[in-house]
Amino acid sequence: MEIKVADRVNAIGSYAFADVENIVTQLNKEGVEPIDFGVGDPALPTPEVIRNACKESIEKRKSSGYPSYTGEIEFRETAAWWSKNRFGIDLDPEIEIMSTIGSKEAIFNFPETFINPGEYTLALNPGYPAWSRGAHFAEGKVCFLNLLPENNFLPDLKSVPAEVLRSAKLLWVNYPNNPTTAFPTRDFYEEVLDFGEKHNIIILSDESYTENYYDEPPISILQLKKEGVVAFQSLSKRSNMTCYRIGWIAGDRRIIAAYKKVKTNIDSGTVTFIQDAAIAALKDDKHVRELREDYRKKRDIMINAFSKIGLPNCEPKGTIYLWQRVPERYTSLDFAKKLLEKEIAVVTTPGSWLSHEAHGVNPGEGFIRLALVPPIEKVMEAADKIKRLNI
Numbered sequence: 001m002e003i004k005v006a007d008r009v010n011a012i013g014s015y016a017f018a019d020v021e022n023i024v025t026q027l028n029k030e031g032v033e034p035i036d037f038g039v040g041d042p043a044l045p046t047p048e049v050i051r052n053a054c055k056e057s058i059e060k061r062k063s064s065g066y067p068s069y070t071g072e073i074e075f076r077e078t079a080a081w082w083s084k085n086r087f088g089i090d091l092d093p094e095i096e097i098m099s100t101i102g103s104k105e106a107i108f109n110f111p112e113t114f115i116n117p118g119e120y121t122l123a124l125n126p127g128y129p130a131w132s133r134g135a136h137f138a139e140g141k142v143c144f145l146n147l148l149p150e151n152n153f154l155p156d157l158k159s160v161p162a163e164v165l166r167s168a169k170l171l172w173v174n175y176p177n178n179p180t181t182a183f184p185t186r187d188f189y190e191e192v193l194d195f196g197e198k199h200n201i202i203i204l205s206d207e208s209y210t211e212n213y214y215d216e217p218p219i220s221i222l223q224l225k226k227e228g229v230v231a232f233q234s235l236s237k238r239s240n241m242t243c244y245r246i247g248w249i250a251g252d253r254r255i256i257a258a259y260k261k262v263k264t265n266i267d268s269g270t271v272t273f274i275q276d277a278a279i280a281a282l283k284d285d286k287h288v289r290e291l292r293e294d295y296r297k298k299r300d301i302m303i304n305a306f307s308k309i310g311l312p313n314c315e316p317k318g319t320i321y322l323w324q325r326v327p328e329r330y331t332s333l334d335f336a337k338k339l340l341e342k343e344i345a346v347v348t349t350p351g352s353w354l355s356h357e358a359h360g361v362n363p364g365e366g367f368i369r370l371a372l373v374p375p376i377e378k379v380m381e382a383a384d385k386i387k388r389l390n391i
């Protein structure tokens with residue numbers, strides 16, 4: 001029997017991180033254990049306070065049945081309390097908040113709710129793959145908005161062609177930004193909200209990294225407006241909970257109600273004892289401050305190493321990444337490969353792998369991304385090797 005997968009699956013290129021994994025596997029076979037700054041998956045443990053809450057909850061909820069599709073009310077109330085505390089936003093936990101199985105679930109599935117075949121989603125480029133993949137799977141079209149250094153890595157909304165605007169339904173924004181590390185400003189969000197209002201486009205704000213900052217806490221778009229807007233929050237990077245799969249969406253109640261209709265047909269909600277772990281995580285700020293300090297040390301060590309070999313300072317104000325310019329005579333892939341040579345063995349992601357060729361350029365070209373996730377001793381080891389690099 002011939003197995004024929006759908007065209008939409010065949011259209012998927014290889015996942016950038018799968019390519020990174022293949023290189024790492026090859027080095028492992030050669031007896032080298034590379035230091036991995038590739039995938040944004042923290043190597044440090046999930047804090048004890050969260051693990052304990054999860055263990056206790058498994059016992060407490062011995063016979064809890066299927067979870068609620070939208071999240072237990074205690075979880076939604078905690079998310080509302082946290083949002084008020086952190087951003088000063090008032091959210092009704094009954095209708096303006098819904099749990100997700102990590103933000104990826106909602107990001108990928110969201111276009112199913114709003115996109116008819118052929119309609120446009122606007123997505124940042126470079127960016128998180130699920131923003132555009134979800135749109136493709138909903139049989140929509142994607143218009144990529146390039147993030148370039150000369151625009152401070154903000155999209156140029158005025159450049160979106162009129163024929164795209166005619167059938168555009170969704171715009172993804174993501175600040176603090178993966179991978180460029182750019183920060184949100186009020187002016188930028190105001191421009192985005194005016195754009196959404198003018199063209200009747202729903203604004204989807206991926207706020208997975210609002211808690212990963214070094215000095216000044218970034219704002220949420222919901223501080224400016226809820227109507228026509230949904231923000232996607234995640235505990236993955238705030239609390240080292242990538243494995244737990246939990247986040248939430250918040251914003252316009254009509255959008256959330258529409259998504260609920262789709263979600264109830266796709267999954268069965270977030271596991272209840274994971275929601276209890278998330279409640280404990282949200283109530284505890286100490287571990288978040290400690291993690292921030294750890295990222296700060298790693299950021300400074302790596303920035304110093306790159307400056308020692310003459311590369312420009314890319315000091316980020318937030319996220320868990322560095323978006324480092326590569327030396328002039330290298331492409332981003334060549335430089336990532338240089339860092340992967342046996343004597344250095346540092347895994348980074350070429351910027352060109354995180355972006356699509358759009359409007360005649362690949363905006364990730366000329367950069368590599370480093371996820372500051374290895375333990376600090378490994379970061380120091382990597383920095384020492386990079387400082388000896390001859391470029």
Ligand SMILES: Cc1ncc(COP(=O)(O)O)c(C=O)c1O
Nearest residue numbers: 040102103104128178208234236
């Ligand atoms: C910008 C962005 N959005 C969403 C996600 C998905 O995070 P999660 O599904 O773990 O909440 C990631 C993960 O790296 C990300 O970088």
